Amino acid sequence: MKPKIGILTWREGMTFREPVYFRQLLRAGRELGVTVFLFSPRDVQVKRRRIRGITLTDRGRWASRWFSWPDVVIDRYWYTPKPVFQEYVSFRKQPYFLYANNRFANKWRVHEVLYSNENMRKWLPETCTYTGEKGRLKEMLTRHRIIYLKPINGTGGRGILRIEKRGEHYHLLGRDKQRVKKAAVAKGSAGLISRVRQWVGQEKYLMQQGLELGLLPGRSVDIRLLMQKDEHAEWLVTGMGCRVGPKNSATANLHGGGKAVAADHFLTQCFSEEKAKQLIEECEQLAYETAAAIEAYFGSMMELGLDIGIDVQGRVWLIEINPKPGRDIFREMGQPDLYRLAVRRPLQYALTLASRKHSSLQPDEGRCAETKKSKTS
Ligand SMILES: Nc1ncnc2c1ncn2[C@@H]1O[C@H](COP(=O)(O)OP(=O)(O)O)[C@@H](O)[C@H]1O
Numbered sequence: 001m002k003p004k005i006g007i008l009t010w011r012e013g014m015t016f017r018e019p020v021y022f023r024q025l026l027r028a029g030r031e032l033g034v035t036v037f038l039f040s041p042r043d044v045q046v047k048r049r050r051i052r053g054i055t056l057t058d059r060g061r062w063a064s065r066w067f068s069w070p071d072v073v074i075d076r077y078w079y080t081p082k083p084v085f086q087e088y089v090s091f092r093k094q095p096y097f098l099y100a101n102n103r104f105a106n107k108w109r110v111h112e113v114l115y116s117n118e119n120m121r122k123w124l125p126e127t128c129t130y131t132g133e134k135g136r137l138k139e140m141l142t143r144h145r146i147i148y149l150k151p152i153n154g155t156g157g158r159g160i161l162r163i164e165k166r167g168e169h170y171h172l173l174g175r176d177k178q179r180v181k182k183a184a185v186a187k188g189s190a191g192l193i194s195r196v197r198q199w200v201g202q203e204k205y206l207m208q209q210g211l212e213l214g215l216l217p218g219r220s221v222d223i224r225l226l227m228q229k230d231e232h233a234e235w236l237v238t239g240m241g242c243r244v245g246p247k248n249s250a251t252a253n254l255h256g257g258g259k260a261v262a263a264d265h266f267l268t269q270c271f272s273e274e275k276a277k278q279l280i281e282e283c284e285q286l287a288y289e290t291a292a293a294i295e296a297y298f299g300s301m302m303e304l305g306l307d308i309g310i311d312v313q314g315r316v317w318l319i320e321i322n323p324k325p326g327r328d329i330f331r332e333m334g335q336p337d338l339y340r341l342a343v344r345r346p347l348q349y350a351l352t353l354a355s356r357k358h359s360s361l362q363p364d365e366g367r368c369a370e371t372k373k374s375k376t377s
């Protein structure tokens with residue numbers, strides 16, 4: 001029997017959040033001789049051990065049918081601030097499947113985990129929770145000319161606010177929940193505090209040291225690095241690229257209008273060739289250390305997308321870790337081979353997990369974290 005890999009995701013009818021990626025994934029599955037199907041928690045009949053899954057017909061149409069239990073499940077469910085997400089959270093806590101990737105946590109929790117690791121600290125911008133206390137905000141601004149406020153459950157640059165102190169004034173630049181750019185100037189700290197309160201509302205936020213990411217003047221530039229486990233269950237850096245944000249944007253996310261360019265080429269233009277090489281090596285070292293630190297706490301992962309900042313002084317910083325990363329950056333950079341590799345690798349890794357499960361060997365991947373640290377969501 002062909003191995004079966006299920007992709008857990010949100011769906012409504014035949015509408016998915018990542019239709020382009022899922023098509024590629026299903027096609028790659030065919031090439032690898034493995035059955036791949038998409039499903040959401042509501043498609044699962046636990047007692048009957050069957051799942052209403054979605055695949056592609058030969059003509060490239062979405063079609064649903066019943067599948068027996070998958071050997072491995074890849075969790076690709078994205079956060080959404082809706083009740084349906086709570087359904088997913090409780091479903092995901094059940095030990096129904098062998099998952100290729102463990103559960104993760106919000107930005108603040110992840111920061112705490114990494115900060116407790118000595119090796120990681122040098123790469124972490126100063127970060128604390130936003131409590132609404134004016135003292136804390138003011139204090140942060142005495143140490144850093146720029147600070148960032150970010151929703152702890154945010155994605156894609158939504159809800160992010162950059163505050164820059166210029167004399168008595170504060171320049172605010174952000175992205176609202178719809179990712180629309182917003183700019184304002186607050187006069188004095190009283191003005192700042194009321195604007196920030198309004199921006200944050202009832203959401204949970206963190207405050208972070210702002211990094212000077214203007215390698216290209218007037219733009220935010222950062223690096224997206226994708227690391228994945230291969231068929232030997234070993235971490236590899238699949239590739240990395242620079243994202244150049246649009247003018248007057250506090251963020252460089254591709255979905256917020258950022259453009260992707262080759263990292264080595266871009267960095268060589270900003271620094272010497274030697275320094276650019278060093279920076280890329282440091283990003284890779286950061287990636288492997290991050291994967292080790294994350295897995296030590298959260299259990300086995302399958303792939304991680306790291307947002308890395310390189311400031312104008314040439315220092316490397318870890319901005320964010322994405323446990324369910326996209327791979328569009330490779331296509332945007334004009335590297336279709338890397339894109340294809342990035343689509344194939346998760347399936348190859350899942351196949352390795354499936355074969356370990358069926359052999360007499362105990363799988364050493366993918367089973368530990370649910371029991372280990374089940375308090376993190
Ligand atoms: N501390 C910071 N200093 C400078 N730029 C930042 C900082 N934090 C985030 N950014 C910019 O905002 C983008 C989005 O922030 P990130 O933490 O990755 O949140 P999201 O989950 O919304 O992608 C980053 O890719 C980077 O361009």
Ligand SMILES: [Mg+2]
Nearest residue numbers: 156157307320
């Ligand atoms: Mg990000």
